[in-house]
Amino acid sequence: MKSIKLFFRIFFGAIILAPILAWLIWLFSPKRKLVIAIIDKTELNKNGQERISLDWILNYEKFTKTRTKLYNAGDDYYGFDPKKNGRYRLKGLENFTNDQIEQLSEISDATFFTDTYGVYNNEWDGHIKMDERSVKIYGGMSSQDMAYLEKMKARKKLILAEFNDIGSPTSSEIRSQFETLFGVHWTGWVARYFENLDTSQNKEIPRWLIKNYLQQHGNKWPFHKGGIGFVNQNDQIEILGSETDLTNPVPQIRTFKYGQEKFNLPHFIKYSYWLDIMTYNDSINHAISAYEIHTTRKGAKILQQNNIPDKFAAVIMHNQKDYKFYYFCGDFTDNPIKHRSSYFKGIPFISPLFYDVSNPNERKSFFWQYYRPMVTKILDDYYKELHSRNSKKQIIQNQ
Structure with missing residues (x-):
């Protein structure tokens, strides 16, 4: 007893x-100064959901904006800054002079464009239906953003960007500049998995998506279970239903050997959120991972008729030493995780307790198994490179 x-x-x-x-x-882990200019134009409140995964890693790994100060998730970014009582402040690079952009590129070690989709009236005003399209308040990549990116590239700084940075509402002119600068191209298509396409049950399906599909497909909506919706920049809608068009309803990310070895990524993992279909210049870039859409013959025919590939890049990496660039072809930084867990060292080892991989719609496993190890490795390696470079400079100066 x-x-x-x-x-x-x-x-x-x-x-x-x-x-x-x-x-x-x-608490007693050493701090590491790494100045990152974070761009987030889709911040509706102070919880930083659109960049929460990056903020989690910066806090957990003790990357700091100064020698002593950790990043503040609610303030340390450029973009849309919500205030109380329906007020807001625009603190993006659009307000910067050329000299200020030059200075920012000089003091920044890296930049991460986490979201440029922006904020719209239907999101800011609770009286307007959230699932209807409305007038933009702020958003899209700007000419000042491009000027900053050009200077960061010229200085060989680390640049990370992801889903929708060059999609709507970014202008075609700015998009073309970005594509030329980094050797990537948006096909005009975005897509997302929906666990339930029954419009009477799932109120999260955007009304504009339903409306456009009905108008374009004889006013028929033959979907009762899950599936993948494809949206073109010209408002064309195509949907593959899990019952007739897909052998696996959820897009899968296959990581190639380099990504498995370099970033410790799983060979396969599901991805059930927004993504963009990108191509790239394979003479200067390569894909670390690729999406795979597993279709039936009927589903494959729908994709072929609309020039939509069933395999396309998930992460694009610049493969030469003249500059450092990654593009994440999905809304990777927006994950349903809690920032407070980043204060506990060792928590990744028990992360499987936080999610159920059998649920096709859960996204926490993507953060723990894919995003966290990849972004942590990118930042760790870059920090070590900068630290080594600065140490060599110090040795030369002391000689």
Whole structure:
């Protein structure tokens, strides 16, 4: 009886002490200064959902904006800044002079364009239907953004961008400049998996998507389960239903050997959120991973008729040493995770407790198994490179 009581005391003591110990290890972990200019034009409140995965990594890994200050998720970014009582401030690079853009490119070690989709009246005003399209308040990549990116590239700084940075509402002129600068191309298509396409049950399906599909397909909506919706920039809609068009309803990401070895990524993982269909110049870039859409013959025919590939890049990486560039072909940084968990060292080891991989719609596993190891490795390697470069400069100056 005494041994049983002792066991439970030790067991419950460990449960209580483990989080405290994990927090103390995080607290006393060394800080690493890495100045990252984060661009987020789709911030509706102060929780930073559109860039939460990046903020999580910066906090967990103790990357700092100065020698002592950690990044503040609510303030340390450029873009749309929501205030109380329906007020907001526009603090994007659009307000920068050429000299200020030059200065920013000089002091920044890296930049991450996490989201430029922007903010619209239907999102900012709760009285307007959220799933209807409306007038833009702010958003899209700007000429000032491009000037900054050009200077960052010239300085060989790390540049990361992702889904929708060059999609709507970015102008075709700015998009073309970005594509030429980095050797990537948006096909005009975006896509997303929906667990339930029954319009009477799933109210998260955008009304504009339903309306356009009905208008373009004889006023018929033959979907009752899950599937993948494809949206073109000209408002063309195509849908592959899981019942007749897909052998696997959820897009899969296949990581090639380089990505598995370099970034410790899984060979396959599902991805159930927004993505853009991109191509790239393979003489200067290569794909770390690629999406795979598993179709039936009927589904393959629909894709072929609309020039939509069933395999296309998921992560594009510049493969030469003249500059550093990654493009994530999906809304990778927006994941349903909690920022507070980033204060506990070792938490990735128990991350499988936080999600159910059997659920096709869950997205937490993508963060823990794919996004976190990849972005952490990118930032770790870049920090070490900068630190080594600065150390060599210091040695030369002291000689």
